[in-house]
Amino acid sequence: MRKVLAVFGCFLVCGALPLFSQTLDTTIATVRLIRLEAITVSQLQAQVGPLETQAGHPLSADEKSQVVDQLVQRALIEQAAERDKVSASAAAITQRFNEYRTTFANTLNLGRDLTDTEMQNAVTATGFSWDAFQDRVRYEVLRLAYVKARKPAVLAAVQDPTDADAADYYDYHKKDFVTDDMVRLKHIFVDTRGITTDADRATARARAETILAEIKAGSPFDDAQMKYSDDVLAKYEGGDLGIIDRLDQKKQQQLGKSFLDAVFALQKGEMSDVIPSNIGFHIVVVTDKFDAALLGLFQLIPPTFQSTVNDFIKQNLAAQRQTDAIAKALEEITTELKAQAEIQIFSDNFSG
Numbered sequence: 001m002r003k004v005l006a007v008f009g010c011f012l013v014c015g016a017l018p019l020f021s022q023t024l025d026t027t028i029a030t031v032r033l034i035r036l037e038a039i040t041v042s043q044l045q046a047q048v049g050p051l052e053t054q055a056g057h058p059l060s061a062d063e064k065s066q067v068v069d070q071l072v073q074r075a076l077i078e079q080a081a082e083r084d085k086v087s088a089s090a091a092a093i094t095q096r097f098n099e100y101r102t103t104f105a106n107t108l109n110l111g112r113d114l115t116d117t118e119m120q121n122a123v124t125a126t127g128f129s130w131d132a133f134q135d136r137v138r139y140e141v142l143r144l145a146y147v148k149a150r151k152p153a154v155l156a157a158v159q160d161p162t163d164a165d166a167a168d169y170y171d172y173h174k175k176d177f178v179t180d181d182m183v184r185l186k187h188i189f190v191d192t193r194g195i196t197t198d199a200d201r202a203t204a205r206a207r208a209e210t211i212l213a214e215i216k217a218g219s220p221f222d223d224a225q226m227k228y229s230d231d232v233l234a235k236y237e238g239g240d241l242g243i244i245d246r247l248d249q250k251k252q253q254q255l256g257k258s259f260l261d262a263v264f265a266l267q268k269g270e271m272s273d274v275i276p277s278n279i280g281f282h283i284v285v286v287t288d289k290f291d292a293a294l295l296g297l298f299q300l301i302p303p304t305f306q307s308t309v310n311d312f313i314k315q316n317l318a319a320q321r322q323t324d325a326i327a328k329a330l331e332e333i334t335t336e337l338k339a340q341a342e343i344q345i346f347s348d349n350f351s352g
Contacts, residue, residue, distance in 0.1 A: 028350045029072055032342040033079040039071045044350055047071070050127025064350055072345075073330075074139060076337040081146045088141040096141050097134075112242060117233060144326065151329035158325045161317040166310045169317060170297050177295045177309055181246040183263055184288040184303060186239035188221070190281040191230040208274045208281035221271065221285060230280070240287075243303050254278060 029039040047067050048059055059067070081087065104122040105114050114122065123133045148155060170177070190208045195201050211228050215221055225239040234240055244251055246264055259277040263284055266272055272284040290302045298308050307315075 026349050028346050029068055030342075030344045031072055031075040031079070033076055033337060033340060034083045035079065037075050037079070039068070039075065041350060043071060044068060046132070053127045065347070068345065068350065072343060073334050074143075076334060076341060077143050077146055078139070079341075080333075080337055081142055084146070084149065086142070086146045086149045088138055088145055092141045092145070093138055096137050100137065108242070112237075112240070115233065115237075143330070147326055147329045147333065150333055154325050154329040154332075155322065158318075158321050161314045161321070163310060163314075165317055166313040167297060169313050170309065174294065179290065179293055179295060179302060181264060181292045182243050182290040182303060183246075183266075183286050184243050185241040185263060186221075186225070186285050186287055187231065187234070187241055188225045188229045188239060188283040189231040189234075190228075192280040205274065205276075205281055208283065212274055212283050215271070215283070221283075246292075 026041040027038045028041055028044055031037045031039065044064065044067060047070075048064060051063075051067070052058055101114055101119055104119060105112065108114075108122065120130050123130055128136070188208075188211055190204050190211075192201055192204050195204060207228075211224055215224050222238060226235060229235055229239055231239065244260070244263065246260060252260060255277040259275055259282070262272065262275045263286070266284070266286045268286050268289045270286055272282070275282045275284060288303060295301060295309050297310050300306070300308055301312060
């Protein structure tokens with residue numbers, strides 16, 4: 001299940017390429033549909049840098065040319081939308097933004113919505129700035145509005161997936177619907193990330209032990225969490241850490257395998273003693289626990305149990321069909337706009 005979410009998450013996150021404000025530097029392309037617009041090296045680099053970080057290697061000349069083509073396409077769409085009086089509504093932008101928020105939350109396996117800070121952190125982890133992400137969302141909405149205005153028949157022809165389609169997909173991808181062992185936790189956290197001496201670490205541990213003793217003496221866990229925890233983000237969420245997947249490599253690196261082993265040894269509703277991690281000391285309560293399993297087609301998906309595997313497959317097949325239709329329509333529109341526009345590409349300015 002995690003793999004399926006990651007695939008769709010990556011597809012959504014890595015989609016359209018934003019266009020940045022004009023910069024007085026070397027021009028790599030010019031586009032004139034209703035006005036002359038220059039595309040510059042700095043705009044290209046703003047795209048290439050994050051993509052190279054994600055890929056782990058420099059982009060080839062052909063790959064850079066593809067990025068330039070995306071920038072040209074954007075300039076064409078934006079000018080055409082202005083010419084044809086097509087705009088992106090605030091409501092549609094908000095809806096698209098919330099779709100991204102849900103996608104990131106699912107990919108991170110939190111089992112809840114992201115806070116604004118978590119959302120910004122998730123975006124910047126992809127290599128793009130928060131401003132660039134917001135710019136991209138606005139462009140995606142405008143692009144879709146223009147496609148719908150110009151090629152409504154293409155989107156109208158998209159058929160909704162059936163239960164039979166979902167069953168067929170499930171039969172060929174069952175391994176993608178195996179869930180790992182998962183727990184949901186709340187914790188009280190004593191941070192040791194700024195500590196450099198054994199004496200200070202011992203003091204931090206003693207602080208955690210004192211908090212634990214207070215809870216065992218009758219102080220409510222939630223009260224102690226609000227009073228003592230160093231986890232500022234989780235403090236106002238009841239100390240909730242969200243869902244932790246036992247095989248989550250990022251969590252193992254962040255917290256340590258021994259921490260995860262101790263947590264997964266607890267039963268639902270059980271409180272731990274003080275558990276050390278790579279970043280501090282924790283007092284943990286397991287609020288929910290899910291065993292690894294192959295989910296059936298009509299089984300509800302943990303941890304939210306809000307939709308079945310069948311529903312999930314149909315939703316994503318529908319999204320993929322619409323995406324394919326939009327890509328087809330966008331290709332047709334771009335070809336038409338290129339025929340109407342004056343475009344110059346200066347490949348010597350970016351191919352090196």
